Amino acid sequence: MTSTTYTLTHDNLNALLRALVAAGKQLHAPQRVGPKVFFKPVNDAATIVFDYVQTAESPKSLLFPKAEFLVSYRQNSEGMVVTDHLQKEIPEMILFGSRPCDAAALSRFVQFFADGHADAMVTQRRRALTIISMSCIASDPACFCTSCGSSPGDTTGSDLLLTPISNGRYLVDVVTEKGQSLVAANEALFEQAPTIVKDSYLATVEAVFTPEEITKRLATSFNDPIWKNASLRCIGCGACAYVCPTCSCFTIEDEGNDRTGDRLRCWDSCAFALFTVHTTGHNPRPTQTERWRQRVMHKFSYLPETNHFLGCVGCGRCSRACPADMNLKEQIIAIAELLPAIG
Numbered sequence: 297m298t299s300t301t302y303t304l305t306h307d308n309l310n311a312l313l314r315a316l317v318a319a320g321k322q323l324h325a326p327q328r329v330g331p332k333v334f335f336k337p338v339n340d341a342a343t344i345v346f347d348y349v350q351t352a353e354s355p356k357s358l359l360f361p362k363a364e365f366l367v368s369y370r371q372n373s374e375g376m377v378v379t380d381h382l383q384k385e386i387p388e389m390i391l392f393g394s395r396p397c398d399a400a401a402l403s404r405f406v407q408f409f410a411d412g413h414a415d416a417m418v419t420q421r422r423r424a425l426t427i428i429s430m431s432c433i434a435s436d437p438a439c440f441c442t443s444c445g446s447s448p449g450d451t452t453g454s455d456l457l458l459t460p461i462s463n464g465r466y467l468v469d470v471v472t473e474k475g476q477s478l479v480a481a482n483e484a485l486f487e488q489a490p491t492i493v494k495d496s497y498l499a500t501v502e503a504v505f506t507p508e509e510i511t512k513r514l515a516t517s518f519n520d521p522i523w524k525n526a527s528l529r530c531i532g533c534g535a536c537a538y539v540c541p542t543c544s545c546f547t548i549e550d551e552g553n554d555r556t557g558d559r560l561r562c563w564d565s566c567a568f569a570l571f572t573v574h575t576t577g578h579n580p581r582p583t584q585t586e587r588w589r590q591r592v593m594h595k596f597s598y599l600p601e602t603n604h605f606l607g608c609v610g611c612g613r614c615s616r617a618c619p620a621d622m623n624l625k626e627q628i629i630a631i632a633e634l635l636p637a638i639g
């Protein structure tokens with residue numbers, strides 16, 4: 297649809313969020329926990345945090361929980377009762393305050409799970425979710441969205457995108473039909489915008505590499521010695537994958553006995569030594585070198601080749617979270633400098 301713009305005052309934004317909660321929607325928004333900011337369920341819009349560059353974790357768990365039951369069985373006096381958790385109803389949810397890179401990431405994440413054997417849960421949760429993102433008016437040195445196909449005012453993946461402008465007001469980009477319906481249902485809160493160009497209000501994030509160039513260079517790098525040095529500091533903790541909005545690795549766990557049990561799907565990470573261990577004991581990625589190579593190659597080489605998008609939006613969370621100071625932006629720049637240019 298053609299993007300339409302409105303303005304919204306801060307008071308009216310709070311009124312909108314209160315109205316959504318009163319209408320029974322689950323609101324998830326940035327909340328401060330100690331020195332960090334996380335997306336959490338919110339009942340009172342007054343507790344929402346606005347002055348953050350990026351949340352510590354991504355909002356991915358709204359589409360793909362860290363752990364979820366798939367099926368359970370319980371034996372009772374009448375026999376075995378089997379519960380298919382995939383049939384349960386999904387509540388209507390609002391994600392408020394996601395950055396444009398996160399909305400772009402969720403869009404790629406949904407596309408990834410829609411390819412081939414489509415994952416019904418991820419698709420249904422996205423249908424039940426309305427994304428109201430907030431443009432970035434500040435960035436930090438870990439941000440590199442403009443090198444990964446996004447930007448501080450990118451509308452991709454959002455239903456509405458709010459940009460803070462002067463006098464405590466927001467410019468509202470209406471991006472989807474879902475966003476338009478939300479505005480229409482609360483139209484008294486919105487004002488038609490005169491021509492306002494949001495660019496001058498946005499953070500500046502310098503592009504530091506061209507993704508197509510990186511993808512080309514990585515195509516011949518599988519056996520290159522660069523991976524050894526590049527991975528030396530990585531301790532395989534998986535923090536980078538757990539904060540990432542695009543990482544999609546999971547494992548299936550069965551727990552129980554002959555009378556009661558559950559099958560769960562849980563997040564996993566290619567950084568973990570056990571992730572690729574075969575039942576024979578053989579591990580095709582025996583050291584952190586092969587695991588780090590997999591992480592970079594999957595995001596910057598394999599996904600562009602197979603799915604036509606990067607597996608990274610440059611949100612910078614992995615660099616901020618890494619206890620070993622593995623900075624992905626710096627790593628990509630260094631790798632590009634060491635690999636030969638491909639014509």
Ligand code: SF4
Pocket residue numbers: 529530531532533534535536537567614617618619620621622
């Ligand atoms: S967070 Fe850092 S140390 Fe941990 S697995 Fe990722 S790159 Fe390695």
Ligand code: SF4
Pocket residue numbers: 401536539540541542543595607608609610611612613614615624
């Ligand atoms: S790889 Fe790092 S910078 Fe890229 S999307 Fe994931 S967490 Fe963000």
